Amino acid sequence: MAGPKGKKQQKRGVDFKKIKRKIGKKLPPAKNATNTEIKSKAIILPEQSVASEKAGLAVNKRGLTLKELLQQTSHYSSKVRKEALLGIKDLFKKYPEELRLHKYAVIEKLRERIGDDDDRVARETLHELFKSVIHADCKEDNQELFVSLMMPYIFNAMTHLAIDVRLMAFTFLELVIQYHPPSFFLYAEKILQSFEDILRRNQFYLEDKKKLKTALAGLGQCLSLLPCNKREVSSLEKNDAGQRMLHAFEPDLPAKSAGCSVIIPKLKDLVPVLVNCFQDFIPEVQRGSLLDQQSFDCMLSILHSINLAVKFFFYMTDEGKLESRPSQEGLDVTMLTISMTLLKKLLVLFPLNMTNQLSEKDDVEYFGLNAELTEIFLYLSKWICPPAILLEKVLEFLENSLLRKICPDTRIGKALEKREKWKKREKKEKQERQEKQLKHLISLLPFVPKLVSQVPDDWKSRLLQAFTEAFKDCNHVSPLKLACLSIMEEMLVPRQDVVYLDPSVPEIFDFQIAWIRELPMLLILMGDKNPSCSQVVLHLLLRLGQRSLMNSSFAWEYDNMQFSLQPFFSNQNDGDSPFVKLPRDSQELSLCCLLYFSHLDSLLLKSIADCCLCPHLEHHVLFRIIEVLHSSYKSGHIQIADHISFLITLLSSFSVFPGTSDKKEFIESDVNISKESDVIILNRKALKSLTRIVQSCLSEMGDNSLVFQMLEKVILEQMSQIPPLDNLCAMLRMLITLDSKATIISQQAFISLGNILPWYLIDIVHCTAEEDKMVPGSICSSACCYYLTPCFVLFDKSHELLNVVLKTLGSWITKSSLACLTPDQTRYTTEISSKVDAVVSVLQLMHKDNKIWQIISSFKAEIDCILESIIVLQSSKEISMTIEERHMVQCALGRLRTLHSGMQSV
Known part of the structure; x- marks a missing residue:
């Protein structure tokens, strides 16, 4: 039933009200939302900023400390790692003390990056940091500790799967060995095995020869450390490179070098690998292709490494005396095996050439390759009997090398013609090619003496002629001249009863005389411009003088050499003689050479006296000259008249005043009085010492009366010219030395002395008076006794x-x-x-x-x-x-x- 119409319906309550929102508008907070906003005033405390925390610390240009930079070297980003390494380099250059304080901690951290497989640039940056900064600072530190920190990580990188990392490890190895060579013998077995492994993997370098060149560079440096002469071999056992190693850092390190016992088998395995590497380039050569520079460099490096290995084996069997080495028979069998391998696979390729026309650059490169092959062949000739045709090729190559017929446009040591027409780059390249050819030619010279003694007579003459022309043709400052002198000594003065050339053969003797006659001119030409070469020449002259005592043919030629040596001692163009400019040890060699002349000519003595009076000659050298000449006199090599004349010349012409003999001119010159006075005092002392030495020499020459009769006339002539006071005093003392027992002065001498002594006494008075005026050259009154004594002795007699x-x-x-x-007579006043x-x-x-x-x-x-x-x-x-x-x-x-x-x- 329906309700009453007038009654209103009751409204229901709504729990949620739907609100329409615009798209994109921010929602307001919920009514029950908790407000978490905190409002407070800023609290500022001192020393809280990052910059203030680093105040006083060493930082790089980015404001990072060493600790922060080292942490960044382990960053996942290769770019950050690279920037960290550059920052460390910048910090160390700015603060060197940081490196000295934290050196080993830095090395321990940075070594982890040797095997960095992410970025090639980072590895190269690390290598540059070690090379330019860290290694340079470690030269005087514990090198063994540094090596012990680095080598395990280098070996670990050598086994890396990435070929670039492995090659970079060899670069680090080269750096370590460069700064500490004994480290190679500590790790020789591992190092050589690593080189063998990398060279067997030939698939990488056939495409990129730069990688092969990197590996070969390190191998060449290692093999160059192998002993190659008796001194180095015998000292290898004594050189315990690891005796000071701190093993607390790396417990698995070898405590002692294994010596050559592990090197020999490793080299035996390595040489065939190198031969195979070289053969990979042969097809390209045989096709007549023009090789690039990297191919030439790789081929030359391979041959050079083989050459170093063969040279090591040669000296181990010929001169080495190591207790730990294998038996002689074992070494011979090893070398016979290696020799046959090299003969069949390598030497049959000699000489390497191309059928087409070569450029001058390629000509020099092929010369270097053939020179290395020649050297290898000559070393191996001890174990193998090479085919006659191969020997003929080697001898022709050696002859043509000495005569410069291989690269006629690059004559060594000669001035390059028309330099002004060349560009700067062309000049530099030309010079580099000449240096390469010169280096290879010098390496072949040591084989000349032995070859000359073994080859047939026709080749003997050809090689000697080529060697002589090479010696005469090269410039006196060229390294080739020095190398020729060393080889010449072996062929002129035999060692250990090994006679390479028999001087009884007229043709051989003619070559030897030609070499000897070149030596004085070469010595004068070089002077002090090339002291090392001058010393070699003097040493050779001394050895020739010693041999001349036993060989009459050489003795005659050696005596004639003194006429060519006169310019060497005499002053040239009012300047110092070449002898004066030489170092002390070279001067001593020059004087020792004088002892072996059977007769010293008066002209040579005159030149030596001229040298003795040079103001720049050291006084002890002057006294040494007198000692040597007096020894030659006592041996009968100098006539008594010449010897007396030499001694009188020294006393009469020795100048106390530096730079001038005119007292008045010197006194009036604008000089520092105190400084010049010191020089004069030193010169006076030298003249007094010289006087005593001359007096001693005269007293040993025989009967005083006879000696006095010989020198009286000469010395009075010198004194009559009224020389300076000190020289006149020296000559008077010479007189009274010979007149010590009885008066033997002639009447003519009395007349001369009567005219000389008054002026001598006046000189003493004036020099004493000048003391109050502080004039250079004055003498103190207490020293008058030294000058007056000769007069008083004569007056008493x-x-x-x-x-x-x-x-x-x-x-x-x-x-x-x-x-x-x-x-x-008016030197002072009238x-x-x-x-x-x-x-x-x-x-x-x-x-x-x-x-x-x-x-x-x-x-x-x-x-x-x-x-x-x-x-x-x-x-x-x-x-x-x-x-x-x-x-x-x-x-x-x-x-x-x-x-x-x-x-x-x-």
């Missing part, structure tokens, strides 16, 4: 000589004596007042010696004459003198009267 000197001094005061003075003062000063010096003054007292008439001459001079009106000059004369007169009064009381 001959009172007549003293009388002559007093009369000469008195005659100088008279007015007429001034007109008689020669230019040489003022009469100065002469009066000097004469009186001489008498005062004599007064200080009681014995001489007692002798003078017997010549009162001469002293009275001097006194009266001064009095007359003082009162004379004909001679005009200034007030100062008259005062000087008055003072001198007073001093003389005092002496005169003392004489009367005697």
